[in-house]
Amino acid sequence: MGSVSPSSLMDIFNLLKACCSPSCNYIMAYEGTFSSLASEVGQLKDKSSDVKRDVEAATRDGQTPRSEVLGWLSSVQDMEGEAESIERKYNQKIKCLCSFPLNVCSAYRLRNRAEAALATIRELKQSAEFTKLADNLNLTRSIKMPTTKTIGMEKVFEELLCHAKDDSLSVIGIHGMGGVGKTALLRRFNNDFPSETEADVVIFLELSIDYKLEEVQKSLFERLSLTWQDEVTHRDRATKLFRVLSTLKFILLFDNLWEPLNYQVVGIPLPAPPSKCKIIFTTRTEDTCSHMGTEKMIKMECLEEEAAWNLFRNSARMDVIDADKNILIKARDLVKECGGLPAALIVLAQAMAPKKTWEEWIHALTIMKDTPHQLPGMTNNVFSILKLSYDRLSSDNLRVCASYGALFKKGSWIGKSNIRNLWIGEGIIDNADNIGDSTRKTQFLLGILHAASLIERVHDNYFRIHPMTRAMILWVQRECGKKENKWLVPDRDRVEEAPAAEKWRDAERIALVWNQIRDLPEAPQCPNMIFLNLHVNKFLRKIPNGFFLHMPHLKILDLQETSIEELPVSIGNLMQLHFLELSRTRITSLPKEMAALVNLKYLSLESMKYLRTIPDRLISGLRELQWLNMVDSYSGWREGGVSFEELESLKRLKVIGITVSTLAALQNLCDSPRLAAVTHWLHIEGCQDLTMFNIPSTDFHAETMLRLIRIQLHAMSELEEVVIGNRQPILLPLQEFRLSSLPKAKLVWRATFPNALRELKIEDCGAIDRLIKLEGEANGGGETVITIFPDLHTMVLRRLPELKSLSDGERILNFPSLKTIKVEDCPKLMKLTLVADGLKEIECERSWWEQLNWGDERSKSFEHLYNPMYID
The missing domain is CATH 3.40.50.300 (P-loop containing nucleotide triphosphate hydrolases)
Structure with missing residues (x-):
C-alpha cells in the first residue's frame, strides 16, 4: 500500500475545513448564547422574587392576586426549569479539538432551544410591569345596617x-x-x-x-x-x-x-x-x-313642626287621632313639647300608641310638661342620650353653666348679659377687671356649650336651650327624678301662686320667673337654698318681713321687675349673698340692714326710678362689692346724701354704672381717678344749664374714663347740640350712645375720629330732622358716601316727629356693619336714604312700612327686610 505524503494530508484537512466553515462559525457562537441565557434568567428571577413578595403581602392582607400575575409567575417558573435543563445538557457535552462538540447535530438542536428560551424570557421581563398585583374581590362592598325612620331628613x-x-x-x-x-x-x-x-x-x-x-x-x-x-x-x-x-x-x-x-x-x-x-x-x-x-x-337641626308631626304619626299608627278631634289637638300639643327632637318623638309615639281616651291624652300632656321622665322610654331612650353631652363637659363649672339654661322659662331667649351677671353671682366669672373681660369669658363659656350641642344661638346676644335638654338637666338636678323639689322650676304659664312653704324646705334652687305671683310664704325654712329668682312677677308688691330669716346659704337673689316698694329688714340675714338684682322695682329707699351683706359682689339698682334714699355708710359696708350698676337710678350725689367718697372706699370695685343730674356731680365723678377708671355706664339727666355736650370732652376730663362703653343723655330741656368728634385726640371704647327726651337737641358730627360705636338709640327728641348733621372734615359738595360709624350694629329710632332723613343732604351715610334698624313713630321719615349692605332687618310698624316711598332706588333695595315691631 502506498504512503500518503504530508502535503496530501494537509490538503485533505483544508478541504474538510472549508466545507465545514459555516457550521463551525455557528457552533463557535454557541457559548455566547448560553452566557446570555444565564444572565437573562438571573434578572428574571430577581423580578419574580419582587413580584412574589408583593403578592404574598397582598395575600396576607386579604387581597386576591390577579390572574395575569399568577399566570406570569407560573410562566416564569416554567422558564426557570427550561433554562436549568438547557444548562445541564450543555455542561454534559464532550468537547474536542477547537472546542467542537463531537455530536454536531445535537449542538444545533440545543442552541435552537436556548435561543427560543431566551426570547420567551425577554418577553416575560417586558410584561412584568403590572398596574395592579391583586384585587379585593373577596370584600363585601357594603353591609346593610338596621335604621330608624328618617322622616323629615x-x-x-x-x-x-x-x-x-x-x-x-x-x-x-x-x-x-x-x-x-x-x-x-x-x-x-x-x-x-x-x-x-x-x-x-x-x-x-x-x-x-x-x-x-x-x-x-x-x-x-x-x-x-x-x-x-x-x-x-x-x-x-x-x-x-x-x-x-x-x-x-x-x-x-x-x-x-x-x-x-x-x-x-x-x-x-x-x-x-x-x-x-x-x-x-x-x-x-x-x-x-x-x-x-x-x-x-x-x-343637623331638629325637625320643623309638620315634619315632627309626620314622624310622630308614622312611628306608631294611631287611628284614634283621626277619630277624635279633641285627641288630635292634644296630640299636636304633645308633639310641640318634643321640640322636633326625633328620639323624643319616636318614644312619645310608642308610649301613646295604646292610649284610646281623651283623658289619657290630657294626663300625658300634663306629665310631658311637668315630669316627662315618667313617660315610658323617655329616661332610657332620650334623657340618658342627652345626658352624655352634659356628663362629657370637662368641669363641674361648665356643668353649672349648662344647668343655668334650665332655670329660665321653657323656650325663652336668654340674654348673654343676663347669664353673665348670674355667673358673676355664682362665682364662675370672678375677678374680671372690666365688662369686656367678663363678657369675653361669658362668650367663651357659651361657645363651649354651643359646640357641645347643649345650647343654640338665636341672635348675636341671645341663646336658648332645647326643651328636651332643659328637661334632662332638671331631671339630673332632681337626682334622676328622686327629689322633685330640689329644683323648683314650674313650667306652667302665668303661675299665680308660689309653691307651698313645705316644698321650699328641700329646695336648692327656685325659679319662678315671668309669672303672676302675688304672695310669698311668710318665713319658709330653706336650709339648702342657694338660688332664688322672682324676675318679672309684676303683681308681687310685698315681701313678708320674715321671708329671708331662714335662708343661710342664699347666694343669688333676683327681684328684678317686681313691683315691690321696699325690702324687709330680714334682708340683712343673707350673709352669704353674692348677687342682688333689684332693677326696675318700685323701691324708694334701701334698708340700712343691707350693710350686713358683707359678701355681696354684684348689686344692680338699674332703672329704679323711685329710689331716693340710700342710708349713709350702707354702700361702704359692702366691702366685697365688685359690680355696682345705678344707671337711670339714684342720682343724689350731694352733701347730706351718699357720697362719691363711699364708692371710692370700695377697694374691690371694678365696674360701676352711675347717674348724675348736676354738672357739679359730673365734674366730681370725672375728677375722681378711682371712680372714673371703673365707670362703664354713664347716665346724665337733668343738668338744666347744659346746652352743648361734646364726646369726647375735655371739659369734664372724660379722658379719665377709659372704660366707658355707654353714655345716655336724658331729659335735658336746654341741650341743643350733642357733638361727636371735637378734634380732641381721645379714643373712648364707647359702644352704646343713647339720647332720650331731649326736645331741642340735634346730633352733630364734627371731624373724624376713631370709634367703636355699636349701638345708636334716639328716642323722644323732637328737634331732630336728620339722623346727624355733618360738619368739618365730613363736609363736601355733591353726592358723596361717608362712613362715620364703621362698627355700628344696631340703630333704634323712636318717637322722632321731625325726622325726615337718615343722611345729610347730598352726603349719604354708609354703615358697613349695620344689621338692625328699629323704627317706631317717625311719621315724616319717607325714604331709607343710606348705604347698609349688611342690613338684615328693619323692625317697624306695618303702617309706616307701607307708606314708605318705594320708588326711591335706595329704599327699594331694603324692601325685603321688613320685620314686625318688637318692643324692648
Whole structure:
C-alpha cells in the first residue's frame, strides 16, 4: 500500500475545513448564547422574587392576586426549569479539538432551544410591569345596617349625598345634639349610597364613647378581612391598614365620634382631593369637626313642626287621632313639647300608641310638661342620650353653666348679659377687671356649650336651650327624678301662686320667673337654698318681713321687675349673698340692714326710678362689692346724701354704672381717678344749664374714663347740640350712645375720629330732622358716601316727629356693619336714604312700612327686610 505524503494530508484537512466553515462559525457562537441565557434568567428571577413578595403581602392582607400575575409567575417558573435543563445538557457535552462538540447535530438542536428560551424570557421581563398585583374581590362592598325612620331628613340627606359625590371634598362632618337623627342619617347613607359609584368598599363603624385605638383598628381589620395578631404593635397594624386602604377607593363612616380621630395613628390615609375616597363622621361637638380636618360641616337641626308631626304619626299608627278631634289637638300639643327632637318623638309615639281616651291624652300632656321622665322610654331612650353631652363637659363649672339654661322659662331667649351677671353671682366669672373681660369669658363659656350641642344661638346676644335638654338637666338636678323639689322650676304659664312653704324646705334652687305671683310664704325654712329668682312677677308688691330669716346659704337673689316698694329688714340675714338684682322695682329707699351683706359682689339698682334714699355708710359696708350698676337710678350725689367718697372706699370695685343730674356731680365723678377708671355706664339727666355736650370732652376730663362703653343723655330741656368728634385726640371704647327726651337737641358730627360705636338709640327728641348733621372734615359738595360709624350694629329710632332723613343732604351715610334698624313713630321719615349692605332687618310698624316711598332706588333695595315691631 502506498504512503500518503504530508502535503496530501494537509490538503485533505483544508478541504474538510472549508466545507465545514459555516457550521463551525455557528457552533463557535454557541457559548455566547448560553452566557446570555444565564444572565437573562438571573434578572428574571430577581423580578419574580419582587413580584412574589408583593403578592404574598397582598395575600396576607386579604387581597386576591390577579390572574395575569399568577399566570406570569407560573410562566416564569416554567422558564426557570427550561433554562436549568438547557444548562445541564450543555455542561454534559464532550468537547474536542477547537472546542467542537463531537455530536454536531445535537449542538444545533440545543442552541435552537436556548435561543427560543431566551426570547420567551425577554418577553416575560417586558410584561412584568403590572398596574395592579391583586384585587379585593373577596370584600363585601357594603353591609346593610338596621335604621330608624328618617322622616323629615330628606333635605339633609340630599345635601350629604351631594357632598359625598363631590371629588373636591374628602372629609365631611355631621354634627348636632343627641337624638337628632345623626346615626339614622349615616346608616341610611350606608344603605342607600348609589352602587354605580366607584367606591371599592363602604365601611360603617359605630364607636363607643371612650373608644381605644385598638378597638378602631380591630374593627377595620375585621371589615377588611385582615388577619389580626395580638402580639403586633399598634404602629405595625397602622402600617398594614395604611398599605391596604391606599390601594382602595374607600368610604369610611364613623358614627358617634366624641373625640377627634388621629388618622395617622390608626392607619387611615387622608384622602387628598380630588379623590373618590371619603371620610364621613357624626359627632355632637363642633370642635371635633374642626380637629378632624373637616372640609364640609353639616349641622343637623331638629325637625320643623309638620315634619315632627309626620314622624310622630308614622312611628306608631294611631287611628284614634283621626277619630277624635279633641285627641288630635292634644296630640299636636304633645308633639310641640318634643321640640322636633326625633328620639323624643319616636318614644312619645310608642308610649301613646295604646292610649284610646281623651283623658289619657290630657294626663300625658300634663306629665310631658311637668315630669316627662315618667313617660315610658323617655329616661332610657332620650334623657340618658342627652345626658352624655352634659356628663362629657370637662368641669363641674361648665356643668353649672349648662344647668343655668334650665332655670329660665321653657323656650325663652336668654340674654348673654343676663347669664353673665348670674355667673358673676355664682362665682364662675370672678375677678374680671372690666365688662369686656367678663363678657369675653361669658362668650367663651357659651361657645363651649354651643359646640357641645347643649345650647343654640338665636341672635348675636341671645341663646336658648332645647326643651328636651332643659328637661334632662332638671331631671339630673332632681337626682334622676328622686327629689322633685330640689329644683323648683314650674313650667306652667302665668303661675299665680308660689309653691307651698313645705316644698321650699328641700329646695336648692327656685325659679319662678315671668309669672303672676302675688304672695310669698311668710318665713319658709330653706336650709339648702342657694338660688332664688322672682324676675318679672309684676303683681308681687310685698315681701313678708320674715321671708329671708331662714335662708343661710342664699347666694343669688333676683327681684328684678317686681313691683315691690321696699325690702324687709330680714334682708340683712343673707350673709352669704353674692348677687342682688333689684332693677326696675318700685323701691324708694334701701334698708340700712343691707350693710350686713358683707359678701355681696354684684348689686344692680338699674332703672329704679323711685329710689331716693340710700342710708349713709350702707354702700361702704359692702366691702366685697365688685359690680355696682345705678344707671337711670339714684342720682343724689350731694352733701347730706351718699357720697362719691363711699364708692371710692370700695377697694374691690371694678365696674360701676352711675347717674348724675348736676354738672357739679359730673365734674366730681370725672375728677375722681378711682371712680372714673371703673365707670362703664354713664347716665346724665337733668343738668338744666347744659346746652352743648361734646364726646369726647375735655371739659369734664372724660379722658379719665377709659372704660366707658355707654353714655345716655336724658331729659335735658336746654341741650341743643350733642357733638361727636371735637378734634380732641381721645379714643373712648364707647359702644352704646343713647339720647332720650331731649326736645331741642340735634346730633352733630364734627371731624373724624376713631370709634367703636355699636349701638345708636334716639328716642323722644323732637328737634331732630336728620339722623346727624355733618360738619368739618365730613363736609363736601355733591353726592358723596361717608362712613362715620364703621362698627355700628344696631340703630333704634323712636318717637322722632321731625325726622325726615337718615343722611345729610347730598352726603349719604354708609354703615358697613349695620344689621338692625328699629323704627317706631317717625311719621315724616319717607325714604331709607343710606348705604347698609349688611342690613338684615328693619323692625317697624306695618303702617309706616307701607307708606314708605318705594320708588326711591335706595329704599327699594331694603324692601325685603321688613320685620314686625318688637318692643324692648
